Amino acid sequence: MTAQAQIKRGTHKASPKKLLFGDNKxxxxxxxxxxxxxxxxxxxxxLSEDFIVNAVKTALKFEGVADLMHLWLDEKDSKxxxxxxxxxxDMMDACSQKEKYEEIYIKFNDLDAIAKNIRAFKDSLYQxxxxxxxxxxxxxxxxxxxxxxxxxxxxxxxxxxxxxxxxAKALNLDEIKIDILWSK
Amino acid sequence: xxxxxxxxxxxxxxxxxxxxxxxHEEYKKVLRIDVLRLQVYPNDSKFKQGKFWSPxxxxxxxxxxxxYKMKWHQIGNxxxxxxxxxxxxxxxxxxxxxxxxxxxxxxxxxxxxxxxYLDLIRQGSYTVRGRLT
Numbered sequence: 001m002t003a004q005a006q007i008k009r010g011t012h013k014a015s016p017k018k019l020l021f022g023d024n025k026x027x028x029x030x031x032x033x034x035x036x037x038x039x040x041x042x043x044x045x046x047l048s049e050d051f052i053v054n055a056v057k058t059a060l061k062f063e064g065v066a067d068l069m070h071l072w073l074d075e076k077d078s079k080x081x082x083x084x085x086x087x088x089x090d091m092m093d094a095c096s097q098k099e100k101y102e103e104i105y106i107k108f109n110d111l112d113a114i115a116k117n118i119r120a121f122k123d124s125l126y127q128x129x130x131x132x133x134x135x136x137x138x139x140x141x142x143x144x145x146x147x148x149x150x151x152x153x154x155x156x157x158x159x160x161x162x163x164x165x166x167x168a169k170a171l172n173l174d175e176i177k178i179d180i181l182w183s184k
Numbered sequence: 185x186x187x188x189x190x191x192x193x194x195x196x197x198x199x200x201x202x203x204x205x206x207x208h209e210e211y212k213k214v215l216r217i218d219v220l221r222l223q224v225y226p227n228d229s230k231f232k233q234g235k236f237w238s239p240x241x242x243x244x245x246x247x248x249x250x251x252y253k254m255k256w257h258q259i260g261n262x263x264x265x266x267x268x269x270x271x272x273x274x275x276x277x278x279x280x281x282x283x284x285x286x287x288x289x290x291x292x293x294x295x296x297x298x299x300x301y302l303d304l305i306r307q308g309s310y311t312v313r314g315r316l317t
Contacts, residue, residue: 064299067243071292080289087293091300094192097309105314106194115198156202157195184191184311 031066035059038069047085050143058092065091082147089148093160103184115156125167126153132171142166158184185225185277191311192301193268193279205284206260215266218254219316222270222277240269242299243292250302251295267291269298271305278305279316 035056042052059066065088072084106114129138135153139146144163152163161183167173200206206215218236221228231237240251254268265285271278280301283294304310 062300062303064296064301064303067296067299068293071243071289071296075289084293087297091297094300094304095309097304097311100308101311103191103311103313111198111201115202118198119202155195156198158191158198184195 032060035066035069038073041073042069045081047145048143051085051089051145054092055088058088058095062091062095065095082145082150085145086148086151089145090151093162096162118156118158122153122156122159125164128171128173129153129167138167138170141170160184185223185275187219187222187316188276188278188312189314189316190278190280190301191313192281194313196282200266200282200284204260205262205264205266210259214259215256216316218256219268219279222316225272225277240295240298242295248295248299248302250306251298267294269294269301271302273305 039052039056042055043049055065055069059069068084068088068091072081072088075081075084129135132138135149136146139149144152144166152159164183218230221230225231235257236255238253238255240248240253242248250271250273252270252272254270256266258264259266266282267285268282269280271280280298281294283290285291285294301310
């Protein structure tokens with residue numbers, strides 16, 4: 001049956017409203033309103049405006065980030081909510097990359113040494129953070145949510161250069177303290 | 185098929201290794217060998233085993249385009265469930281992220297991340313750290 005015939009019979013379903021922002025399949029106006037509702041709840045929970053605005057902007061383009069925002073809304077456990085916030089920050093960082101890069105290939109046998117190098121760097125940076133007021137204070141100053149910073153220091157993943165620079169700037173660290181061979 | 189190692193996959197490997205999720209032996213004799221099966225994808229009987237390989241689904245049980253999960257059960261001393269998300273595009277198998285599936289909450293989060301990775305791969309915004317051969 002054609003759409004016209006359906007309209008005549010009164011069985012026609014209107015297609016979702018045109019996109020307001022973004023260009024993913026998620027972005028019908030009603031889906032977007034849900035994101036704005038979540039954004040308001042995030043603000044009430046104490047997350048910074050910058051983080052929330054960036055999260056919504058990214059979610060309008062990347063369905064996975066919108067999914068994370070919904071998971072945050074449905075989650076009651078504060079620790080798990082923190083993990084979701086750290087995921088959203090990770091994805092905002094990942095989405096800021098605009099090109100494809102072929103970085104230096106790493107040999108499997110070098111991985112242990114690289115892991116040690118990263119761990120040592122993060123431990124040393126963490127000491128600097130603790131000397132200057134701790135993670136919560138740093139989170140406030142640089143506008144990265146605390147769960148995300150905790151993940152940064154606890155994980156063994158390569159540190160993102162942008163994050164290292166933000167921390168260095170906030171702590172007024174010299175170049176030697178932020179020198180790391182392996183970063184992304 | 186070419187097996188591409190992304191920065192995301194490398195980071196997750198570094199994390200899992202540091203947490204001693206699997207032993208060196210398990211990596212060499214189980215995990216690596218299974219991942220290398222992707223070279224002949226889908227012509228390896230293991231890809232027909234749902235317990236080992238399945239299309240990825242999001243929190244609403246919708247299929248994630250181009251997305252698959254490689255699965256291991258009872259890995260490491262902690263006997264955990266390990267997952268590796270893989271994007272398949274033409275003749276490339278792109279390794280995205282490995283993680284321990286502690287519960288459905290972790291799985292939902294990781295699959296949301298996976299959706300983002302696949303979108304970034306489609307738009308050509310990702311980092312290659314190597315090829316598995």
